[in-house]
Amino acid sequence: MQIYSYIVVLLFVTGCSSDDNKVSVEDSVQVENPVSEEVEELTDDELMDFTQKESFKYFWDFAETNSGAARERYFPNEPAIDENIVAIGGTGFGLMSLLVGIEKGFITREQGIERIANIISFLETADRFHGAWPHWINGVNGNTIAFSDTDDGGDLVETAFLVQGLICVKEYFSDGNDTEKTLALKADTLWKGVEWDWYTQDQKTLYWHWSPNFGFDINLELKGYNEVLLPYVLAASSPDYTINKDVYTNGWASNGGIVSSDTPYNLPLVVDHAGNSPYGGPLFWAHYSYLGLDPRNLSDDFVNFNDVTVNHAKINYLYCVENPGGFADYGEDCWGLTSSYSRNNDGTLTYKAHHPGSEDVGVISPTAALSSMPYTPDESMRALRYFYSNKDKLLGPAGFYDAFSPQYDFWVSNAYLAIDQGPIIVMIENHRTGLLWNLFMQNEDVQLGLNKLGFSY
Template identity: 30%
Template structure:
C-alpha cells in the first residue's frame, strides 16, 4: 500500500461529528455484545473462551453515560445494567482463598465469566481494580436522581469502592504494589514513576475509609523522569496509553501538582507532548519499519505477531507478542495501535485526525463491528491476511473504552464534567497537592 501524502485533501479533512459518532458507536458495541447478561461481566477479548477482565468491566461501566447521552439505551434501562453489574461484583467472594474473586476489596485481573471467580492463578491487580472503581464512581456520579433505583446505584458503587484497603495494598511501604497472589503474597513491583498509576493514587488518596497518606503520592512522583525529547520538554513514559488512561476520567487541563508547578506544565499538556513524540519517532523511523511516518504511529501495550525472529527484506527482525511497546526508546517491533492514537484525540486532534483517516484506508475495520482492530504490523508479511501483513485477530475490552471515552471527551467533555462532581476524585486530587483550574 502506498503511503498517504499530506497533500491529500480527503486525508486532511476534519471528520464530521457523524464520522466520530459512527466510530464511537461501533466501538461501544463491544460492551453490549461481549457482556454476560446474567452478571454484567465483560470478556477480556473477542476469543470465545476468554475470561472476564475486571478492567474491561470498569470501562464498560464508564461508557454507560455515553450510551444514555448518545441515545443508544434509555436511562432507566442503562441504570438496570449498572445495578446488575455492581450488585454481582459486590456479592462475589472476597478473601484469601485462591478461588475467590478478590481480596481486601480489590479484584483479580481475570475472572471466570460465569462464576466471577479467579482464573489462571492470575494476580489480584491494583491497577485493574482501579479501572473498575473509576467506572463504578462514574455511574455513581452520573445517576444522581432522587428515585430509589438511582440511589441504589450510588450505594452499590460507593460500597464497592470504599471497601478497598489501600494501605494493605502498600505492603508496609509508601507506594502501592502491583498486586498480590494467595500462593506467594505481594508482587515485588511497585507503582513508582509516571504512568497510568496516577489514577491509582488519586483514587487511593480520595478513599473515605482506607485513604493513602499524602506521603504515598510524593513517593510515587519522586522517581519521575523529566526529559527533552525531540525538542519537547516532558515527563517521560514510553507507552502512549500511560499518558491517556487517567485522563479518561480526569480533566487535567490547568490543574497542577507540585511537580507540574515546578515545570510550568500540567498533565494534559504533557500528554500532548507525548503524542507528538510518538509521531516524531515514527517519522524518524530509526529501525526502518514498513509504513511508519507522519500518519502511521502509536506505540503502546498491545497484541503482536508473536515471539519470533524473522528475516524480512534482508533484515533480521525480532517480533513480540503482547508487550508494552513505547517510543522513542522501545521496545518496538513494527507494531502500531490505532486505538491508542484515537485516545489522544483530546490532546492533539490536528495530528490524530489525519492519522485516523490514514488507518481508515488500510482495511483495519474502522466501519466494522467493534471498530479498528487494535494493532497491526506491516513489517510482518502474512499470506492469509486480507492486508498482506499481520493484523490482530481479536479486539480487547481494555482498548475499546479509551476510544469511546476519549472521543466523547473530545466531542463534549462528558466524562470530565461528570467526574468533577465525584467527591473521591476531587478529594484525591487535593490530597495529592493539585490546585488551580476547575479545582
C-alpha cells in the same frame, strides 16, 4: 521487577503469546492496503460518531454473557476463546463506555441502567481481597482466575480502573429517579470498600498485589511514570481506607525523582518513564489514569500533567513521522505505538509493549492515536481518516481491530482487547464533551483526595 516489565511478561505468560495459545496466521488477516474515497465525504464529527458506535459494540454486543462485564479479549473468528474471563480494569472502562452509549443514543437509558445494574450485582458478590478485585474473574461464578502463578488475589491497579468507572456511574445517576439513585449508592458503596491502606504494607508506598496464598510476595511498588497515578488519587480519596500525602510523594513521585529533563523533538518529556525510554513509554500511560482524571489543569508538587500527557502523545506522533525504522506507511496519518496485540516473526499473534525506540516493530495500534484525541486532535483525526480509509480490512464487528502492520503485507490482528477498545470511546468523548472528566472531577471524595495530595486542578 519494574512495573513495565511485569505487565509485558505476564500478558505473555497468561495466554496472549504462549506456544499453547498462539493464534495461527490463518486466524489473522493479511491483505493489500486498500484506499477508500468515502472517507473524504464524512465530517470529523461523523467519523468520531462512527468510531465510538462501532467500538461500543465490544462492551454491548460482545460482553461476558452472564455478568454483562467486559471480556478480557475477543477473537471474532473464535468467539469461544476466553469467553467467560472478565477483565476488571476493562470493566471499569466498559462502565464509562456505557455512559457514553446512553448519552450518544447507542442504547436507551433504561437499557444502560439494566446492564450497569447487572454488572454491579456481579461485582458485589465476586471475589475481593481486602476490598480489591483480582485482575481476572470468572464471569459465571465470580471466582478469581489467576493472572500468573502468584497473582491470584487483589490487583490494586486494575481495581483502580474499575473504581474510576464506578465513581462516574455514581455521579451520573445520583440525581436521577429512585432506581437510579439506588444504583448510584451501590456503585459508591462498592468503591469505598477498597482497603487502599492495606496495600501499603505500612510503608510509604502502595503495592500492586496481595494474595491469600502468597501475601505480598510479588512485592511490586507502584512508582511512576506509567499507568499507576490513579490508585494514589483514589487511595487519598477513600473516606475509610485513606493514605497520607507522604505515601504519594515517596511512592508515586519518588520524592521528586519522577522528573525528567529529556526533550525529544524539543518537547519536554517532563517525567521519567518507567523502562527509561528516551521517547516515552507505551501511549496507554497517557490514557488509563486519565479517562476520568482530567489532566488539562492538573499539577502536583513536581509536574504539570497537561504537559506530561500532551507531550507524550506528540512525541509518539513525531517519532512515527520521523520513522527511524523505515516501516511502511508510518507518517502523519499512520501513527500510534502502545501496548497491544502484535505479530510474531512467524505471523502468529502475540502481545507487545510497543513504544518508540527498541520496542517499535512496525505495528500500529489504533487505540494509541484515537485515545489521544484530546491531546493531539489534528494528528489523531488524520490517523482516524487513515484507519477509516482502510475500514474494509481494519474494521471488524467491534470497531477497528487492535493492531495492524502495513510493513508485513498489511497484517491485521483480527482481535480485540477490552483495555484498548474502552479508551477509544471514552477519550473521544472527553475530547468532544468532557463527559467522563466532568463526572469524575465533580466527585467530592475525589476532590478531597486531590486536595490532600496537594494537587491543583
